Amino acid sequence: MQHYLSTLEKSWYELHRHYQFSEPQRTFNKLIAAYSEKQRAYHTIQHLYECLVLLEATRSDLNDDHAVALALWFHDAVYDPQAKANELKSAVLFEQYLAQDLPTETVQKIERWIVATQKHEPTEELDLQFLLDIDLAILAASPERFVEYEQQIQQEYSWVDPDVYSIKRKEVLAHFYQTEPLYQTEYFQKCFEHSAKNNLREVVGN
Numbered sequence: 001m002q003h004y005l006s007t008l009e010k011s012w013y014e015l016h017r018h019y020q021f022s023e024p025q026r027t028f029n030k031l032i033a034a035y036s037e038k039q040r041a042y043h044t045i046q047h048l049y050e051c052l053v054l055l056e057a058t059r060s061d062l063n064d065d066h067a068v069a070l071a072l073w074f075h076d077a078v079y080d081p082q083a084k085a086n087e088l089k090s091a092v093l094f095e096q097y098l099a100q101d102l103p104t105e106t107v108q109k110i111e112r113w114i115v116a117t118q119k120h121e122p123t124e125e126l127d128l129q130f131l132l133d134i135d136l137a138i139l140a141a142s143p144e145r146f147v148e149y150e151q152q153i154q155q156e157y158s159w160v161d162p163d164v165y166s167i168k169r170k171e172v173l174a175h176f177y178q179t180e181p182l183y184q185t186e187y188f189q190k191c192f193e194h195s196a197k198n199n200l201r202e203v204v205g206n
Contacts, residue, residue, distance in 0.1 A: 001045075004045045004046060004048075004049040005032070005045070007049055007052065007053075008032070008045060008048065008049060008052065009028065011052050011069065011073075012024065012028045012031075012073070014069075015066060015069055015070060015073070018066045019066065019070075019098075019101055019102060020101065021098065021101050022100065022101050027097050027098070030097070031073060031074075031077060032045060034077050034078070034079075035047075035048055035076070035077070037079070039079070039080065039081060039156065040079055040156065041151075041152040041153070041155035041156045042138075042149060042152035042153050042155075042156060043076045043079045043156070047076065047138070048072065048073065048076070050137070050138065051072045051134050051135065051137070052069065052072060054134045054137050055068060055069055055072060055134060058130055058134070058185075058187060061126075061130065061185075061187060062126070062127050062130055063126060063127050064109075064127055067106060067109060067110055067113075067127065068113075068127050068130060068131050070094070070098070070110050071110045071113040071114055071117075071131055072131065072134065072135075074090050074091070074093065074094040074097075074110070074114055075087065075090060075113075075114050075117045075131075075135065076090060076117075077090040077093050077094065078090045078093055081156045081157055081159070082159065086118075087114055087115050087116075087117055087118040088115055088118075090114050091110075091111040091112075091114040091115050094107075094110060094111060094114060095107060095111060113127075113128050113131055116128055116131075116132065117131070117132065117135050120132050120135070120136065122184060123184070126185075129184040129185045130185055130187075130188075132184060133183045133184055133185050133187075133188040133192075136176070136182070136183065136196075137188070137192060139176060139182070139192075139196040139199060139200060140188075140191075140192035140193070140195040140196035140199065141195075141199070143199065143202075146199045150169075150203070153169070154169070157169075170203065170204060173200050173203050173204055174200075174204045176196070176200055177197060177200035177201065177204045181193055182196055182197065183196070
């Protein structure tokens with residue numbers, strides 16, 4: 001936990017140095033509180049941390065790395081497993097917190113990117129491709145982390161009948177397994193595609 005927090009704080013204040021947020025510590029605290037809410041098991045500061053680590057690995061490939069970082073910070077800022085508008089609400093929260101500190105076109109771009117993490121549809125926009133691939137990178141995690149991830153998702157959906165959950169979850173993972181290619185960027189296709197498909201195959205049963 002403390003390791004995650006120190007890395008996240010470093011990332012956040014790097015963004016502050018670039019954008020000059022008006023209330024950096026207050027916004028940071030609110031985001032950490034959001035990602036620590038009790039209904040979360042996967043969509044936590046662990047997920048945010050893992051995304052930001054991957055951002056560092058791909059930063060040199062991005063056109064606007066700071067905007068991608070901000071989108072990652074806010075993409076799951078609102079998360080209710082029983083709701084369907086989390087991404088839209090996360091985008092609204094981003095605007096509420098930071099619109100006054102950023103150029104209008106930057107706000108609009110990041111809002112659009114946050115909303116795009118709901119459906120993960122193909123795009124020709126390079127930065128958005130990387131954002132979406134980073135969000136799905138968990139599918140290519142080590143077998144141990146992937147098992148943990150599946151347990152965390154199941155915990156978030158503990159309110160669903162177990163038999164129904166099992167069927168629906170397998171449908172979601174089968175969709176990812178059948179998507180060719182799963183990842184949109186050449187970097188993720190080269191480094192992550194094979195591992196992701198192996199993990200998914202274990203669950204889907206193909």
